[in-house]
Amino acid sequence: MTTWITICDTCKREGWETGDMALTDGERLAALVEAAADGVPGVRTRRVSCLMGCTHGCNVAVQGPGKLCYTLGRFAPEAEAAEGIVAWAALHAASETGQVAYRTWPAAVKGHFVTRHPPLPPEA
Numbered sequence: 593m594t595t596w597i598t599i600c601d602t603c604k605r606e607g608w609e610t611g612d613m614a615l616t617d618g619e620r621l622a623a624l625v626e627a628a629a630d631g632v633p634g635v636r637t638r639r640v641s642c643l644m645g646c647t648h649g650c651n652v653a654v655q656g657p658g659k660l661c662y663t664l665g666r667f668a669p670e671a672e673a674a675e676g677i678v679a680w681a682a683l684h685a686a687s688e689t690g691q692v693a694y695r696t697w698p699a700a701v702k703g704h705f706v707t708r709h710p711p712l713p714p715e716a
């Protein structure tokens with residue numbers, strides 16, 4: 593089953609306006625996540641504008657049908673973060689429930705989890 597990484601492409605971290613402002617921090621992270629996820633089985637990416645976690649960007653959501661879903665934030669738009677997000681998403685894809693054993697988490701995602709959403713109950 594596919595795990596989707598949804599990346600907010602409008603996140604701007606504190607101090608963003610002191611840079612060249614050519615791209616948002618979210619756009620930079622999205623490009624890095626997309627590159628890291630390229631060819632990874634079971635993991636796909638998409639971009640959205642705003643996940644309503646603007647004060648603690650950069651933000652991503654990791655979701656799969658019938659599984660625990662998560663939002664993660666406070667990422668810098670850097671390759672290490674992107675690779676950690678994708679590695680964790682691959683573990684989510686391989687998990688039956690969406691739960692991933694903490695001992696297997698990439699260091700880059702530790703301390704970045706913001707919310708966890710249980711899967712919706714089946715339709716009656």
Ligand code: FES
Nearest residue numbers: 600603643645646
């Ligand atoms: S701009 Fe990224 S969560 Fe709102």
